[in-house]
Amino acid sequence: xxxxxxxxxxxxxxxxxxxxxxxxxGIDAIFEAQDGEEAIEMIREHQPQLxxxxxxxxxxxxxxxxxxxxxxxxxxxxxxxSGHDDFQLVRHTVKHGGVDYILKPIDAEQxxxxxxxxxxxxxxxxxxxxxQRQSNIEMNQIRPVYWEKLLSNLVAEPSTYEATAAAxxxxxxxxxxxxxxxxxxxxLDTMNAALKKKFDANSDLLFFSITNIxxxxxxxxxxxxxxxxxxxxxxxxxxxxxxxxxxxxxxxxIQQGMMTALRSSLDIGVSRVQPFPSGLSPAYKDARTAxxxxxxxxxxxxxxxxxxxxxxxxxxLSFSNYSEQIRLAVQSGSVEQxxxxxxxxxTAVSTLDVITLEQLELWWSEYNVMxxxxxxxxxGEKPPALKTWLNSTPFTIPSDEAGSLSVPLWREQLxxxxxxxxxxxxxxxxxxxxxxxxxxxxxxxxYHQDITLQxxxxxxxxxxxxxxxxxxxxxxxxxxxxxxDIRVEKAKLLLLNPHLRIAQVAEMxxxxxxxxxxxxxxxxxxxxxxxxxxxxxP
Numbered sequence: 092x093x094x095x096x097x098x099x100x101x102x103x104x105x106x107x108x109x110x111x112x113x114x115x116x117g118i119d120a121i122f123e124a125q126d127g128e129e130a131i132e133m134i135r136e137h138q139p140q141l142x143x144x145x146x147x148x149x150x151x152x153x154x155x156x157x158x159x160x161x162x163x164x165x166x167x168x169x170x171x172x173s174g175h176d177d178f179q180l181v182r183h184t185v186k187h188g189g190v191d192y193i194l195k196p197i198d199a200e201q202x203x204x205x206x207x208x209x210x211x212x213x214x215x216x217x218x219x220x221x222x223q224r225q226s227n228i229e230m231n232q233i234r235p236v237y238w239e240k241l242l243s244n245l246v247a248e249p250s251t252y253e254a255t256a257a258a259x260x261x262x263x264x265x266x267x268x269x270x271x272x273x274x275x276x277x278x279l280d281t282m283n284a285a286l287k288k289k290f291d292a293n294s295d296l297l298f299f300s301i302t303n304i305x306x307x308x309x310x311x312x313x314x315x316x317x318x319x320x321x322x323x324x325x326x327x328x329x330x331x332x333x334x335x336x337x338x339x340x341x342x343x344x345i346q347q348g349m350m351t352a353l354r355s356s357l358d359i360g361v362s363r364v365q366p367f368p369s370g371l372s373p374a375y376k377d378a379r380t381a382x383x384x385x386x387x388x389x390x391x392x393x394x395x396x397x398x399x400x401x402x403x404x405x406x407x408l409s410f411s412n413y414s415e416q417i418r419l420a421v422q423s424g425s426v427e428q429x430x431x432x433x434x435x436x437x438t439a440v441s442t443l444d445v446i447t448l449e450q451l452e453l454w455w456s457e458y459n460v461m462x463x464x465x466x467x468x469x470x471g472e473k474p475p476a477l478k479t480w481l482n483s484t485p486f487t488i489p490s491d492e493a494g495s496l497s498v499p500l501w502r503e504q505l506x507x508x509x510x511x512x513x514x515x516x517x518x519x520x521x522x523x524x525x526x527x528x529x530x531x532x533x534x535x536x537x538y539h540q541d542i543t544l545q546x547x548x549x550x551x552x553x554x555x556x557x558x559x560x561x562x563x564x565x566x567x568x569x570x571x572x573x574x575x576d577i578r579v580e581k582a583k584l585l586l587l588n589p590h591l592r593i594a595q596v597a598e599m600x601x602x603x604x605x606x607x608x609x610x611x612x613x614x615x616x617x618x619x620x621x622x623x624x625x626x627x628x629p
Contacts, residue, residue: 093120093140094111098144099145126151127152127159141209147175171189174194272364273364275342284493308341314331384447387448408439418465421512433509437501530570578611597620
């Protein structure tokens with residue numbers, strides 16, 4: 092902390108320096124001035140927390156210094172040390188924020204108490220100033236988010252305008268005189284690779300940078316406002332409400348500004364003129380449609396106006412026409428077959444001059460429908476976590492360095508995905524086969540017990556239906572018949588022992604009912620247990 096002693100008498104300044112326990116109060120810098128004018132210069136330079144001043148000084152008096160402090164340096168705490176016991180001087184001190192008025196000769200205890208009081212007051216006020224500064228910082232951080240959410244809500248619910256009209260008018264010049272508007276959308280889905288890499292770890296900074304560039308241009312003449320659209324990921328909305336014929340110039344300036352600041356630009360979709368605020372929702376849909384109909388193969392970032400004519404007619408290409416070939420290739424497990432099947436599809440795609448976002452999303456939807464059917468077919472009604480993982484794959488545009496749709500990259504990604512799916516399918520089939528043989532082994536070891544399909548299902552944590560279907564596929568026989576055949580074969584061996592009764596044999600191979608055992612045995616062997624024993628006696 093710092094202090095300054097202002098007095099035209101050197102011995103008074105020395106007395107104050109001796110009487111105050113500076114270390115106790117944490118004051119490590121003490122300055123001196125001979126009059127108010129010199130004091131003002133030093134206070135401006137060093138900004139001390141504590142000020143001691145005399146009242147009667149040449150050039151600029153203590154009275155004038157107090158007035159200056161009250162007007163320009165309110166955070167400092169002032170203690171007056173004067174040789175004049177004058178009510179008007181005391182009154183002047185109190186009026187201009189002085190903490191105490193001490194008479195010469197200086198009393199050490201009185202001075203100590205005054206310094207304590209002054210610094211306690213400064214500490215309280217400094218804490219409050221710090222709290223206020225922190226609050227201002229937080230408000231400055233929250234304020235943009237508040238306006239972004241309010242403006243985002245205005246697009247979805249234009250009726251909310253009336254409740255916020257005054258605030259929007261004051262903040263953006265968006266007052267009730269605005270009758271028409273356009274909505275423009277800047278989308279990040281085709282930004283170039285360099286920009287994506289630069290802001291990969293901080294998307295908030297990217298939005299902040301782009302909206303700042305836009306608003307620098309839009310604020311000139313209050314022609315609009317740009318903000319992050321919270322109701323859709325990766326979109327920035329430009330609400331244009333200036334002169335209706337100036338929007339092309341504005342958007343051109345924005346794209347040039349982005350190229351200068353970020354070395355990149357973005358595609359922009361623009362709506363038709365709509366009434367404000369009631370037309371905000373249809374204007375937003377217009378702008379989105381304009382973007383969805385843009386040619387993703389274009390290497391230049393452009394402005395797309397709704398309603399521009401739709402892309403020129405070209406052959407209708409459906410992924411469904413190629414899905415069976417791809418499905419068989421995945422089932423084959425052959426990387427070569429999968430690559431060839433995918434290549435046939437992309438050969439057809441490469442003949443197109445125009446690919447829109449609408450078309451790309453349609454193909455993605457077709458692929459997802461087909462893949463879902465394959466998963467049910469291959470993994471059953473309740474497939475493993477693989478199905479959840481595959482179905483949760485988000486849709487993104489496979490882009491090259493310029494941010495345009497890259498068919499080669501798309502081919503690579505789809506082929507790798509299909510190869511991965513084929514790998515999981517083969518693993519699953521192998522696991523299926525293993526578990527079915529485990530079930531067969533379990534039956535062979537427990538044939539003599541009263542085992543049921545439900546017991547086996549519980550033991551292997553599988554459904555009865557799944558076990559029945561897979562067992563029949565693998566062994567070409569029902570599980571119940573497989574168990575009966577094992578029991579009959581074991582019974583044949585036991586019947587060769589003439590000392591075992593038929594009932595004993597039946598019980599030893601898992602049948603409690605001798606008659607039912609005999610019925611099953613005869614159906615399988617063609618002879619009753621007794622007949623079989625007589626025929627096969629040594």
